[in-house]
Amino acid sequence: xxxxxxxxxxxxxxxxxxxxxxxxxxxxxxxxxxxxxxxxxxxxxxxxxxxxxxxxxxxxxxxxxxxxxxxxxxxxxxxxxxxxxxxxxxxxxxxxxxxxxxxxxxxxxxxxxxxxxxxxxxxxxxxxxxxxxxxxxxxxxxxxxxxxxxxxxxxxxxxxxxxxxxxxxxxxxxxxxxxxxxxxxxxxxxxxxxxxxxxxxxxxxxxxxxxxxxxxxxxxxxxxxxxxxxxxxxxxxxxxxxxxxxxxxxxxxxxxxxxxxxxxxxxxxxxxxxxxxxxxxxxxxxxxxxxxxxxxxxxx
Amino acid sequence: xxxxxxxxxxxxxxxxxxxxxxxxxxxxxxxxxxxxxxxxxxxxxxxxxxxxxxxxxxxxxxxxxxxxxxxxxxxxxxxxxxxxxxxxxxxxxxxxxxxxxxxxxxxxxxxxxxxxxxxxxxxxxxxxxxxxxxxxxxxxxxxxxxxxxxxxxxxxxxxxxxxxxxxxxxxxxxxxxxxxxxxxxxxxxxxxxxxxxxxxxxxxxxxxxxxxxxxxxxxxxxxxxxxxxxxxxxxxxxxxxxxxxxxxxxxxxxxxxxxxxxxxxxxxxxxxxxxxxxxxxxxxxxxxxxxxxxxxxxxxxxxxxxxxxxxxxxxxxxxxxxxxxxxxxxxxxxxxxxxxxxxxxxxxxxxxxxxxxxxxxxxxx
Numbered sequence: 001x002x003x004x005x006x007x008x009x010x011x012x013x014x015x016x017x018x019x020x021x022x023x024x025x026x027x028x029x030x031x032x033x034x035x036x037x038x039x040x041x042x043x044x045x046x047x048x049x050x051x052x053x054x055x056x057x058x059x060x061x062x063x064x065x066x067x068x069x070x071x072x073x074x075x076x077x078x079x080x081x082x083x084x085x086x087x088x089x090x091x092x093x094x095x096x097x098x099x100x101x102x103x104x105x106x107x108x109x110x111x112x113x114x115x116x117x118x119x120x121x122x123x124x125x126x127x128x129x130x131x132x133x134x135x136x137x138x139x140x141x142x143x144x145x146x147x148x149x150x151x152x153x154x155x156x157x158x159x160x161x162x163x164x165x166x167x168x169x170x171x172x173x174x175x176x177x178x179x180x181x182x183x184x185x186x187x188x189x190x191x192x193x194x195x196x197x198x199x200x201x202x203x204x205x206x207x208x209x210x211x212x213x214x215x216x217x218x219x220x221x222x223x224x225x226x227x228x229x230x231x232x233x234x235x236x237x238x239x240x241x242x243x244x245x246x247x248x249x250x251x252x253x254x255x256x257x258x259x260x261x262x263x264x265x266x267x268x269x270x271x272x273x274x275x276x277x278x279x280x281x282x283x284x285x286x287x288x289x290x291x292x293x294x295x296x297x298x299x300x
Numbered sequence: 301x302x303x304x305x306x307x308x309x310x311x312x313x314x315x316x317x318x319x320x321x322x323x324x325x326x327x328x329x330x331x332x333x334x335x336x337x338x339x340x341x342x343x344x345x346x347x348x349x350x351x352x353x354x355x356x357x358x359x360x361x362x363x364x365x366x367x368x369x370x371x372x373x374x375x376x377x378x379x380x381x382x383x384x385x386x387x388x389x390x391x392x393x394x395x396x397x398x399x400x401x402x403x404x405x406x407x408x409x410x411x412x413x414x415x416x417x418x419x420x421x422x423x424x425x426x427x428x429x430x431x432x433x434x435x436x437x438x439x440x441x442x443x444x445x446x447x448x449x450x451x452x453x454x455x456x457x458x459x460x461x462x463x464x465x466x467x468x469x470x471x472x473x474x475x476x477x478x479x480x481x482x483x484x485x486x487x488x489x490x491x492x493x494x495x496x497x498x499x500x501x502x503x504x505x506x507x508x509x510x511x512x513x514x515x516x517x518x519x520x521x522x523x524x525x526x527x528x529x530x531x532x533x534x535x536x537x538x539x540x541x542x543x544x545x546x547x548x549x550x551x552x553x554x555x556x557x558x559x560x561x562x563x564x565x566x567x568x569x570x571x572x573x574x575x576x577x578x579x580x581x582x583x584x585x586x587x588x589x590x591x592x593x594x595x596x597x598x599x600x601x602x603x604x605x606x607x608x609x610x611x612x613x614x615x616x617x618x619x620x621x622x623x624x625x626x627x628x629x630x631x632x633x634x635x636x637x638x639x640x641x642x643x644x645x646x647x648x649x650x651x652x653x654x655x656x657x658x659x660x661x662x663x664x665x
Contacts, residue, residue, distance in 0.1 A: 073660040140540030159476075161541055162525040245481030245526040248664040259383050260482060261656050 047275075054272045058265030068269045077248035078273070084168055084249070085232035091172045092228045093221055096179030097187075100220075103180070104188045119180045122173055131241035134170045135161055138242070162244035170238040175231065179224045186220025219289035226285035230278040250274055341587035342371035346384070347400040349376040351609060352444075356400050359605040364594050370587060374400075379529075382406050385415040385579065397582040398591060401444035401574040401611075405485060408645045409652070410577065411439040417578040423589045427596045435573075435614035441596050442573035444611040447631040447640055448486050449569040451552035452544035453537060454561045460544060464568035467544065468494035468515060470522045477519060478536045478545030481526035484659035486546065486570055489643045491515035499568050499641035506647050509654070513662055526663060537562065549636075550610045553629045571631055571640035574611075606630065 023031070058064050068074050099119055106112045122130060137143050138160040145157035160166055190213065198208035239249035250270060257267035345361070347353045353374050361372045377384055381399055388394050402410065410416045416439050419427075427436055435442040450467050452460035457475040461467040467477075468491065480486055489502055491512040497505050524542050527533045533551045536542040537560055547555075549564070556562040576595060578588040595602065602613035603621030612630040619627055627633050631640065648655060 071657065071661070073657075073664040076664055135535075135539070142539065157540070159524060159541075161539070240528070244532075245528045246523070246663055253660070253664065256660065259380065261660075262382065262386070 050268055050275075051272055053265070054268035057268060064265045064269035065273070067266050068273065071266075073248065074250075074253055074266075074270060077250050077253045080164065080248045081233055081250040081274075082277075084164060084171070085229050087168050088171045088175060088232045089225050089229045091168070092175050092179035093183075093225050095172070096176050096224065096228075097183055097221065099176070100180045100183040100187045103184060104190070119177055123177050127174065127237045128241070130174060131170055131238050134166060134173070134242055138166050138169075161242065162247065164243065164247055166242040167239050167247055167249070170242045171232055171235055174235075174238060175228045178231065179228050182224030182227050183217070183220040186217045186223075190216055219292075222285055222289045226281050230281050233274055233278060340369055340371055341584045342373070343397045343584055343588055343591060344395060345372065345374045345398040345400050346377045346381060346396045347374050348378045352400065355605050355608040359601050359608060360595055363598075363601055364591060367594075368590070370591075372591070382410055382413075382415065385410065386413075388579075389415060389581065394579060394581040394583070396579045397584050397588040399575070399577040399579065402440070402577050404573055404575070404643075405483065405645065405648065407437075407439060407575040407577055408649055412649050415580055416440070417580045417582065417585055417588075419578075419592075420589060423593050427593055430597045430599075431614050432616065436596075437575070440575040440577040441592060442614045443576045443595075444574040444606075444609070444613070445631045446572050446574075446611055447549040447566060447569045447636065448480070448490075448546055448572055449549045449552060450544065450565050450567075451537065451547040451555070452563045452565075453540075453542075454563050456540070456543040460563040460565075462565055462567060464490050464493045464499075467546075468519055470519050473544075475522070475543030476524040476541070477522045478525050478527055478533075478542035478547075479523065480533075480546055481528040481663060484655050485643050485645075485648050486572075487516060487659070488512040488655070489570060489641070490546065490568070493568055493641065499639075502570075502641040503644055505644055507644070507651075507655075509651075509658060513658060516662060520662075534558075549629065549631060553610065566636045566639040569636075569640045571637065571642050573614075 054064055055061065058067075099115065103112065103115050103119070106115055125133075135142075139145070140157045140159070140161070142161070144160060145154075148154045149157055194212050194216075195208050198212050199205070203211065234251055235249065236251035236255065239247060239252055243249060243252075245252075251274075254267045254270050254274075257263040257270065345356065347356055353376055357374055361374065364370070365372055375396070377396075381402055385396070388396070399407075399416070402416075407416065411418075418438055419436075419440065424436060427441060431441060450461055450464065452475075454460060457473070459473060461469070461473045466473050470477075488507050488509070492505060492507055492515075493499055493502065495508075495511055495515050525536055527536055527545075530548055530551050533547055534555050536545065537547070537552075537555045538558070549566075549569070552562055552564045556564070576592050578585055578592065582588055596615070599613075599615035599617035600621050602615050602618040606613040606618060607622050607626050610626065610629060612632040614632065619633070622630070628636070631637060
């Protein structure tokens with residue numbers, strides 16, 4: 001007869017290996033596979049295909065690029081897209097930089113809350129809603145013109161809607177949160193005591209900002225600017241709704257080529273041109289300020 | 301809801317002539333609808349979204365389904381017919397059978413590119429017994445026709461232009477202007493009328509591009525904006541961006557009804573038919589043509605559809621069922637129609653690349 005041990009037993013542990021938060025290689029790789037497949041299929045493949053098409057569709061070779069660059073409409077659009085995007089970038093850096101700095105200085109929760117709300121509000125609205133809001137403000141009989149003519153500042157209502165100005169305003173409004181979020185981490189990481197130190201050592205306020213603050217937050221500014229610019233040159237809906245058909249913008253022209261004029265080869269070439277510009281800006285920035293600053297702007 | 305039609309036709313006349321020839325030479329063959337027995341055909345219609353889809357469903361599809369028992373489904377694809385058809389054809393997977401209210405130029409182009417089907421001779425023969433020749437082409441029946449007309453905000457200017465020539469005369473008729481961005485033919489044709497081409501010759505007139513663009517350049521400073529959708533068409537008048545402009549007829553009446561008083565003149569306007577088409581390669585093309593034929597032969601259903609949307613329909617008898625109030629705003633209303641010119645579509649299809657290139661450069665240059 002065997003005796004049954006009636007004493008409490010320690011819980012039995014199944015299997016030998018201890019649970020570990022770090023995955024072994026194989027399962028880790030397997031878990032990443034779906035993401036890689038999705039990225040390859042939906043991002044890399046279309047981009048590569050677009051690149052190939054731009055050289056093989058139509059007459060092939062560089063003819064599509066030649067056709068794109070020979071067209072006055074596309075050249076004008078490219079120039080005005082780049083110009084407007086630069087203006088938007090500068091505005092976003094100035095406004096967004098001030099906002100980001102203010103955010104790091106705000107002490108009272110109510111101030112912080114209001115500032116963050118103001119920064120993030122554009123994120124919570126669809127781009128069409130945002131654009132229509134601007135259209136309402138900028139129209140001939142809109143709020144801005146009513147105030148201007150009501151106060152007698154201008155006699156005739158100004159033409160604001162369907163102009164490059166309207167596009168720049170709408171784009172700046174949309175891109176402001178990106179700029180703030182890109183610059184906030186660097187500014188938050190800036191040790192404000194350094195400004196006091198500069199003052200103690202005899203620097204003026206402006207001098208301290210220029211010689212101490214600016215060099216230290218510069219990576220954030222550059223990264224924020226690059227991100228704003230790269231996203232800006234691809235805008236589509238805002239230029240359509242606020243610029244109208246007559247304000248040239250690359251994405252609008254590409255859209256026309258695909259949907260209205262069925263000139264897919266030229267549209268592919270124009271898209272690649274835009275893509276190369278955006279990538280160049282981002283790569284140069286990456287080299288200049290490093291991946292960390294750039295990631296800050298992408299919300300990491 | 302939008303629609304952008306632009307359309308026109310000289311080709312209509314040519315097509316009709318051709319049609320006559322065809323029917324004369326051999327009205328062929330028996331009935332259509334050779335579906336496998338016992339199997340109900342199912343049709344997919346591409347439409348423009350509401351209110352179009354709803355009107356087509358209620359006034360055309362529902363009664364047709366009741367009569368035939370077919371299975372009919374509508375998908376929304378506003379403004380994307382040609383691009384979608386091209387990709388469906390490339391993928392070798394035709395998903396649609398019918399196109400509701402294809403815009404005029406799109407229909408001619410689609411036929412030129414082999415994206416839509418030729419109307420079978422027997423169907424055409426029967427439809428021609430009901431509809432006027434001008435409403436039947438090789439590739440479909442006209443539908444949801446509208447006019448490009450001159451609309452003008454009476455509160456914004458002292459005097460509104462009464463015809464196209466006056467519209468292009470910025471000195472005598474000051475005011476900011478608007479026009480359609482997506483249809484070079486409308487703008488070029490009207491510019492030619494302003495330059496002295498009689499409206500009734502437009503259908504066969506070969507546009508002198510240099511002269512037409514010079515005319516357009518002359519009022520470009522007054523062009524505060526070009527609209528590219530029906531919503532924008534109304535918006536530029538509602539918000540005061542434009543004092544006068546080339547407008548879809550239906551949209552101009554809507555603006556007026558919504559409280560911005562408009563003067564609307566049909567004089568020297570352009571007649572712009574849309575079309576019902578059958579997609580080339582449709583697996584149910586016989587049933588699809590049966591549906592087109594059903595529509596063509598049911599004026600009362602046409603009337604209800606037209607009254608619901610304010611777009612014109614092809615059957616002359618349909619006007620017996622439409623209230624006068626609505627009828628007078630439609631492009632096929634005889635008094636309106638006789639004022640309208642038709643665009644030279646054959647010429648456009650041939651000169652497509654040149655026209656579009658120059659137009660794009662004009663508008664964005």
